[in-house]
Amino acid sequence: MFGYSRGMASLDPRAVLKDRPSAGLIIGLVIAGICALVTFSFDVLDGDPVRFTIALGLAVAPVPLLLAGVLALDRMEPEPRTNLIFAFAWGAGIAVLLAGILNSLNLLYVARALGDPDSARNLVATFGAPPVEETLKGIVLLGLLRFRRRELDGPTDGIIYASMVGLGFAMSENVSYYLAALNHDGPQGLAATVVLRGVLSPFAHPLFTSLIGISVAYAANRRGAPAVVMIVAGWFGAMILHGIWNGFASFGGLPGLAVAYLILMALLVVEITVIVKDRKRIVGLIHHYLPPYERNGLVNQADLFMLSSLRRRRQARTWARAHGGKSGARAMSDYQLAATELGLLHERAARGGVDEASFLTIQRSLADLMAYARLSFPLPERHQARAARGFPPPGYAPGAPAPERPNGHGPGAARPGHPPSAYGPGPFHGPGGPPPGPAGPPGAGYG
Secondary structure (H helix, E strand, O other): OOOOOOOOOOOOHHHHOOOOOOHHHHHHHHHHHHHHHHHHHHHHHHOOHHHHHHHHHHHHOOHHHHHHHHHOOOOOOOOOHHHHHHHHHHHHHHHHHHHHHHHHHHHHHHHHHHOOHHHHHHHHHHHHHHHHHHHHHHHHHHHHHHHOHHHOOOHHHHHHHHHHHHHHHHHHHHHHHHHHHHHHHHHHHHHHHHHHHHHHOOOHHHHHHHHHHHHHHHHHOOOOHHHHHHHHHHHHHHHHHHHHHHHHHHHOHHHHHHHHHHHHHHHHHHHHHHHHHHHHHHHHHHHHHOHHHHHHOOOOHHHHHHOOOHHHHHHHHHHHHHHHHHHHHHHHHHHHHHHHHHHHHHHHHHOOOOOHHHHHHHHHHHHHHHHHHHHOOOOOHHHHHHHHOOOOOOOOOOOOOOOOOOOOOOOOOOOOOOOOEOOOOOOOOOOOOOOOOOEOOOOOOOO
16 A cells, blocks of 8 residues: 655646746747837827726726636646736737737728728728737737647637637727727716627627637647648638627627627637537547556546546545645646646647657656656545555545456556556557556555
8 A cells, every 4th residue: 555645745737848938938928018018108198197097997807807707718728827828918918009000000091092080990990900900819829839839739728828819909909999988978988888898798809819719729730731721711710700790880880789799699609619529528538548547557447537527626626625735736736637638648649749759758747747646645544445445535536436346456556566657558659558667656546
């Protein structure tokens, strides 16, 4: 029987994957911050400091709630915080500033050509702004595809990153809209604009750009012409949807706005459905690729059952926190994330998205993390004997099936004297995987 070390520090899955804030990321955040300050400076010049403060407060107020809604969709395989922060900062700073400059130049050109500022504004909003804004928001997604490809494991990741850049863009853009409404129409105009942009359509920009995000995530796991075609299709889809929304709002009045709103809600329902199906796909990958690791003692049937739903994962973290405090809950979170990443790694390799050397390196890192995290699982002493026979302790995985061979020597067992190996099966070897390498740290599964 193996014991559990309560004092071991939990490891960060992203640290194992060497996800550190790079110099490029830091420089990008600084540039994005400068761009945001320049944008807000223009807004201050368009009004007075008091009105700008009011507009800024109204634009920022709903952002925490909106971010919470987006991040709630990203619980099965959370994305690195640095990537999410950069995507938001890009939208709030760089994309908004450049879009504002280009849209203003377009408006001046069209207004001079038509001689009618109101018509020019509607035309630019419908046909000029969507290509400019979606392109500037989409550039950061192409950057992720180029430099952080392995973080794009499915459509959910694309939607999350697109939503972050869209929320950042909408927040900064709303400051300008709210300030203009307050300057031209007073408090009543401001209230109407806040309801339209902040209440009725807060996810408009994220939904537009999410079409690019989905296409980029698709391309991350494909090569050649199909990937390029998908990105182009997603880009045009985002621009067209954005143009439809602006066109109905500009030319259709309230009836047109209602139609555009229904289209937006339909897309929201479709994307939520995509996210739900993507979660089921990830669970399927876990059940397909992780069972062979039972012979290494990294997983067993109770673990697979626990990893199969967000509710069960939350129950396991609650159990870990109840018995081991914050360190226990962190260890459980590390284990869950590493196991999920391991299933996704296998899928990526099966599609040819990672070479053998990289696969084996990342595989070992994830397996090591799972083994170390298990060391910190807060298993009470009174449950250790049954856990050694393959029965999960109460609260860990309620409803999990009983082990097939509860004698401590089944396929999920880490037999006495044989700690879990840090290696497991891989797509570049036969069904049995590579030969076992050096043993991992002495820890115990529940097998």
